[in-house]
Amino acid sequence: MDALDESDNKVKRIDVYIDITSDLYAVVNIRDNGGGISDEIKSRIFEPYFTTKDNNKGVGIGLYMSKQIVENMNGEMWFDDIEGGTSFNIKLKVSPTYLSSLQK
Numbered sequence: 001m002d003a004l005d006e007s008d009n010k011v012k013r014i015d016v017y018i019d020i021t022s023d024l025y026a027v028v029n030i031r032d033n034g035g036g037i038s039d040e041i042k043s044r045i046f047e048p049y050f051t052t053k054d055n056n057k058g059v060g061i062g063l064y065m066s067k068q069i070v071e072n073m074n075g076e077m078w079f080d081d082i083e084g085g086t087s088f089n090i091k092l093k094v095s096p097t098y099l100s101s102l103q104k
Contacts, residue, residue, distance in 0.1 A: 009033050009084075024094045031087040037079065045079065066090075 017029040037045060044050045046067045051060030070077040075092040 009035075020094060024099070025091050026094050028090040028092075029087055030089075031082055031085060033085040035084065036081055036086050046077075 013033045015031050019027045021027060041052065046063050048064040049060045051058050067077045070090055073092055075090060077090050080087045
C-alpha cells in the first residue's frame with residue numbers, strides 16, 4: 001500500500017483475480033500500479049524484518065509471514081514485475097471437499 005500511496009498515479013488501482021487451474025490449484029493474483037519494486041530490494045522482499053518504511057510505520061514481517069503461511073500450506077507465493085506495478089501471486093491446492101461442495 002505504501003508504494004501505491006506514494007506513487008504519482010492519479011488513479012491508484014489494486015486488482016484481485018482468482019483462477020482455478022486445470023490441475024486444481026487456486027491462484028490469487030493481486031496487482032497494483034504503484035510503480036513496482038526496485039531491483040535493489042527484490043531479493044530481500046520476503047526476508048523477516050526487512051522494510052522500506054519509516055521506523056514507526058512497520059516492522060517488515062507482513063510479506064515474510066504471508067509467505068511462511070502459504071508455504072506451510074504447501075503453496076507458493078511470489079511476485080512479478082508488471083507494467084507500472086507489481087503482481088503478487090499465491091497458489092494453493094484446492095480442497096477436494098470444496099470441489100465436491102460445488103458439484104451439489
